[in-house]
Ligand code: ATP
């Protein structure tokens with residue numbers, strides 16, 4: 765189906781702000797003009813939520829999370845960047861394995877099963893895309909979902925019958 769990615773990301777951001785709560789993360793987004801993606805809406809939502817909730821979870825109180833959706837000649841991209849704890853480069857190649865968590869001792873308080881990024885990877889594979897991970901320990905991380913151009917659509921999202929004026 766046709767997904768309005770702008771709308772989806774706004775809704776996830778609201779949930780992320782609720783998750784942050786008293787920790788008062790600064791969660792901002794920049795959504796480009798071309799917002800329609802062809803794909804499985806619930807899969808894409810779960811992939812984007814996992815990345816955005818991770819950004820909040822692994823960023824200390826008061827830190828920043830910046831989400832951006834943009835398109836270029838290569839396709840469409842969702843970048844989720846944070847000013848959080850970062851990831852030691854030795855862990856990055858294995859991060860999308862099921863149950864893999866970087867330096868678990870640090871995560872005593874955060875909890876989690878290590879499945880989120882495995883889901884993200886599979887969702888992107890199902891949509892002919894891939895996940896890029898950039899990180900510096902102590903400085904923050906950026907996770908970028910890349911989708912090929914063919915996933916972008918010009919069609920308006922389907923309007924429910926009840927919203928079409930007579
Ligand atoms: P789950 O998502 O299943 O609740 P989880 O968050 O530990 O648990 P993943 O989302 O798969 O699992 O992430 C795997 C590991 O990657 C995390 O345990 C953490 O070590 C690291 N990680 C993921 N996102 C970030 C981030 N934004 N900043 C720092 N580390 C991260």
Ligand code: MG
Pocket residue numbers: 814818876879880881
């Ligand atoms: Mg997670």
